[in-house]
Amino acid sequence: MSLRKSYRRAKIYRGRTGSPTEKWHVWYSYRNPITLKFERFKVYEELNYIKDHKEKEEYAKDLVTDTNVMLRMGYTPFAVDKRTETLIDDEKIAIVEAEKNKADDPQLIEAFEIFLKAKRLLNLDSDTITTYCSYISKFENYLFTTRRADIHVRDLTAGFLKDMLTWLSDHHKWNPTTYNNHLRFCGTLANWFSRKPRQWVKKDDFVISKDEELEFKTAKPMKHQYFGATVADRVKKEMIKIPQLEFYCKFIYYSCMRPDEIRELVIENVDIKGRYIKIVGKTKSRTIPICDELAALLETLNLDQHPLSSFVIGKDGQTARIRHSEGYFARLFREYIRKPLELSENFTPYGWKHTRVVDLLNAGYSDAEVKNLTGHTDTESYDKYKRDLVNYMHTRLRGQTLGF
Known part of the structure; x- marks a missing residue:
């Protein structure tokens, strides 16, 4: 022993x-x-x-x-x-x-x-x-x-x-x-x-308090920078060279789904004709609408030719029975986009979701419509998300002001 x-x-x-x-x-x-x-x-x-x-x-x-x-x-x-x-x-x-x-x-x-x-x-x-x-x-x-x-x-x-x-x-x-x-x-x-x-x-x-010597540190979540027009144009030109990455980023942009949700998405939860995607969670599920642009993107996958249990974006970025690895697209983006363009680490594929939100709000879509897409369940959390992302978006200071 x-x-x-x-x-x-x-x-x-x-x-x-x-x-x-x-x-x-x-x-x-x-x-x-x-x-x-x-x-x-x-x-x-x-x-x-x-x-x-x-x-x-x-x-x-x-x-x-x-x-x-x-x-x-x-x-x-x-x-x-x-x-x-x-x-x-x-x-x-x-x-x-x-x-x-x-x-x-x-x-x-x-x-x-x-x-x-x-x-x-x-x-x-x-x-x-x-x-x-x-x-x-x-x-x-x-x-x-x-x-x-x-x-x-x-x-x-x-x-x-x-x-x-x-x-x-x-x-x-x-x-x-x-x-x-x-x-x-x-x-x-x-x-x-x-x-x-x-x-x-x-x-x-x-005593642990802000007014005492012992105090908790503020844990700030990592920000995924949204792509402004200047950066977006150059990133899109580079992504044309990596089709699976370009498709993945477009999918995030149009669906506003999180990377882990996309990794788990199977064909049986996609209804292109009914225009919705069902995201299945352990405790609750939600649906997101499929816009025309996302529908056209999904049509290129020929999902009807694959088993219903297949992953929509699976191994190597293809529709397959096996999931893509957790860091697959993050690595592609880092090696072929961020490093060559010398972008900061704040730019990630998930940033395309935030870019979509900014674009929709700039185009005049309502908070209720955008909230339905992002998956926020309450107004308070959505307002905080929006405030952190765009803050003072609608202001006259973005237009003509006073001359010099």
Whole structure:
């Protein structure tokens, strides 16, 4: 048994399609010490609060790294098995003794250990314990690297926590969402440290607010720049050389569908005669209208000659039984359009959706018509989207004003 590996390394599960709107998780397998069989465990943390694909991918990779580090350090999800009463009793005794010996002024690293032992006794979900261990391992890395491992809990200040999170953020290249998750956990720790019988710190010293030293960072979603006429004309000339990319961008422009929606679109959900496309989601579905231009585009695919289960824009940009890879068109655009034209990274194929919205609004189409196309379910979210995209579009300053 001693020669057998006790765990299998963590991996990312990206849902059925890989879309950031699906429920992702990180999973690993650990050998049950009683049955000797591997059992699978899932780690979610704050992963599914993230809807931006790039941010979600980065967060998931960090979560894999953290989970693997904890497994190498000896973490086991079976450490507090409910069936092992003697182990639980030993843990309780250890905590009581630890808190008795260090009740007045434990070192921060010792306090971390007491916190984790106490949480394991609550029989929390193994994913939660893994998450706690992940956060604490980073904090301990900071303490040892900066030679502050001897700091005591009573010496903690909001400024110290801010310095720690800033250092970790720079070191690990965190995005705002990851930073906020670790700050939120700092609040959890401070709250636990402040309660009886410990009362090591004062809870009011660690308030997270815009008016305090500890505050959340603003997580701004990535913008996909719409193509103004100057840029659009040159991009269109280049795209003629890559027909599948040109078709894909036209499809986005006329349908205003998201890349993950297009990747999942099958022929049975396209009704050219009825002039609608049905987008099927896990919790709800919606339909979008097919304009004349989009109908003409779809007619060139000869969809009636393919099985109904085929993907409209499948592998290699062709109608096929296999989906196109997730980054297929993004790579084509980057290599054959953005780099040669020296465009900024703000320009992506998805930007054609925003271009369509701007063009329709400029042409006088109503907000209700445009909202039906973009898929916004409420006026508030649509107004914010429109405001971020075009802001002061209708203004006399765009026409003749005063001469010089």
